[in-house]
Amino acid sequence: DAKTTQPTSMDCAEGRAANLPCNHSTISGNEYVYWYRQIHSQGPQYIIHGLKNNETNEMASLIITEDRKSSTLILPHATLRDTAVYYCIVSSGGGADGLTFGKGTHLIIQP
Amino acid sequence: EAGVAQSPRYKIIEKRQSVAFWCNPISGHATLYWYQQILGQGPKLLIQFQNNGVVDDSQLPKDRFSAERLKGVDSTLKIQPAKLEDSAVYLCASSLGTAGLIASSYEQYFGPGTRLTVT
Numbered sequence: 067d068a069k070t071t072q073p074t075s076m077d078c079a080e081g082r083a084a085n086l087p088c089n090h091s092t093i094s095g096n097e098y099v100y101w102y103r104q105i106h107s108q109g110p111q112y113i114i115h116g117l118k119n120n121e122t123n124e125m126a127s128l129i130i131t132e133d134r135k136s137s138t139l140i141l142p143h144a145t146l147r148d149t150a151v152y153y154c155i156v157s158s159g160g161g162a163d164g165l166t167f168g169k170g171t172h173l174i175i176q177p
Numbered sequence: 178e179a180g181v182a183q184s185p186r187y188k189i190i191e192k193r194q195s196v197a198f199w200c201n202p203i204s205g206h207a208t209l210y211w212y213q214q215i216l217g218q219g220p221k222l223l224i225q226f227q228n229n230g231v232v233d234d235s236q237l238p239k240d241r242f243s244a245e246r247l248k249g250v251d252s253t254l255k256i257q258p259a260k261l262e263d264s265a266v267y268l269c270a271s272s273l274g275t276a277g278l279i280a281s282s283y284e285q286y287f288g289p290g291t292r293l294t295v296t
Contacts, residue, residue, distance in 0.1 A: 098283070109181075109268050109287025110220065153219055164210055164233055165285065167219025 070154045075172040084141040086171050088154030091135040097158045099130060100165070101139045103150040110153065110167075113139065149175045179203065181288035183269050189294045195257035198291045200269030202250070208232075208274030210285065211244055211254050214266045226252065227274055259295045266290040 071089040078084040090099065101113040114121055114128045116137070121128045127140040141148055153170040157163055182201040190196050202209050208227050212220035223242065225233040229249040237244070241260070246252040256263055270285045 100283075102285075107289075109270070109290055110285075111287070112284040115283050151219075164212075164222035164225045165220075167221070169217075169219055 070156055070168055072152075072154050072168065072171045074169070075174065077174050077176055078141075078144050080146060080175050080177050081143055084144040084148065084173060084175070086139040086141075086152050086154075086173060087136065088139070089136045090154070090156045093134050093156050094158070097156045099128065099134075099137050100155040100157060101126070101128065102153045102155065102165070102167075103148075104153070104170070105147075105150040113152075144173075144175045146175050146177060149173060181269055181271055181286050183267075183288040183291055185291055186289065187292050187294075189296065190259055192261055192295050193258040195255065196259055196293060197253050197255045198267050198269075198293075200252045200254070200288060202252070202269070202271030203286055206271035206273055206286070207249075208272045209246055209252050210270040210272075211252070212268040212270065212287075214268055214290070216265070220268055223254070256293075259293075261295050264293060264295045266292050 069092060098115050098117050100115040102110040103113055104110045114123055114126050116128045116130050128137060130137045151170040151172050153167050155165050157165060181203055184199050188196055210225050211223045213223050214220040223237045224244045226246045229246050242256055244254045268287055268290045270287045272285045
């Protein structure tokens with residue numbers, strides 16, 4: 067699976083959009099981009115995934131560049147409960163394969 | 178829908194003792210995973226089961242760690258003997274395990290984890 071690079075930490079004001087970048091320059095054609103988050107003392111939680119096209123669900127939007135070498139997770143209206151570590155993961159196995167987590171981005175939502 | 182259940186939530190043992198963790202996945206989920214999360218790091222996959230068969234145990238320290246999923250539902254992870262560096266949160270996750278057609282099959286659902294402290 068391709069390696070990902072994320073900033074160690076980010077701040078965002080409550081009510082504003084939080085934009086979390088991820089670099090995956092070695093991604094291959096059959097690999098998906100997944101985002102999970104982990105709130106303190108809880109297990110990771112799935113947010114969204116994509117292959118080529120931009121995706122949106124009730125939690126977030128995922129923007130993947132045309133060359134697929136980077137992506138951005140967007141939380142449109144961040145709340146204090148969105149404070150968590152966000153993991154960007156690249157995997158070719160769909161939901162069936164084990165995930166390779168990095169250290170993720172610690173997003174802190176400021177009141 | 179009930180989530181992934183794990184027990185115990187916390188465990189403190191001395192080095193060289195043994196310990197076992199239990200996981201009950203979401204009903205109908207064929208694939209079960211055990212991850213180890215050391216403080217300050219992301220989770221690391223230890224072992225993956227598809228029904229009651231092992232799919233991937235390449236990162237499981239087999240000299241001291243063992244895991245089973247005898248009836249394809251519940252699973253136990255055992256450490257014997259424990260070392261100080263085994264102090265971590267042990268996370269169990271499950272998924273439908275059918276990649277491809279069903280969007281929900283891409284999600285892994287994680288339990289709350291068991292926090293192990295080895296002294």
